[in-house]
Amino acid sequence: MSKASVMNKAWIAALVLPSMLGAQDISFNLFSSLAPKATSKVEVSLDGILLEMASKFMDDKDPEEAKVKGILVGLKGIYVRSFKFAKPGEFSDADVQAIRGQLKGWSQLVSVQDAEQNTGVFLKTDGKKIMGLVVLAVEPKDLTVVNIVGVIQPEQVRDLSGRFGIPELSGTGKKTPEKK
């Protein structure tokens, strides 16, 4: 292969790859290899345009939909991968670490680790505002990653969980001590 051809391919990759990654903060490439082993999957990829479109179809009279519409206002994307497996061991710690590794520089708001699960809630902030949220939930037969991209209000995070008691949320840089 000539040097020019390699350079051309590199340019094409440089142009195409960012658009393939979209607005999401983390790469979901890992899930492509896990997909064949999963018994059930939830895969959602919504960019800003689709969120705006969805927002237009939310019914203001429906309390749940009205609340969701409020959440969508500042968002640029919602990406979810939630895979269930028939038996434990279908994904490795290294797989989970590969996802965690992409969250360097993020504030870990919550970390729950016990025999059944390992859940982390991570926030990306610009000092004042929450600019992104990642939920990484790992169970023996279940792997879920949620990436919400864009400005989200602390009370909206609380709304999402129903009644998520996170008093530290206003000081977004503060970490919850890890529970083991």
Add this chain to the structure above:
Amino acid sequence: MTDFDRELRDALQRREPPRDLIGSVMARLQPRRRTPWLPALAAIAALLVLSVGAYRWEQYQKGQRAKRQVMLALRVTAQKLAVAERKVSELNHRRIGYE
């Protein structure tokens, strides 16, 4: 001959019709020709209406699909956050119990 007779004779005198009389009468009798571009215009208008309708229907379907996806994504998020919250809450209760 009185003036009246003269006027009467002039009025009843045979006169030749204009040369183009037959042509002009026949032209008036013929049905008006349809404008040739009208059916084409109607077809274009119909096509336009159909295209706009199809586009709006597609947008509606896309919007509904996006809405379902948003609700699903937020449900998954809420579920995972709620599980984490429950765990944190349990650990806090245990800690309070120790103290």
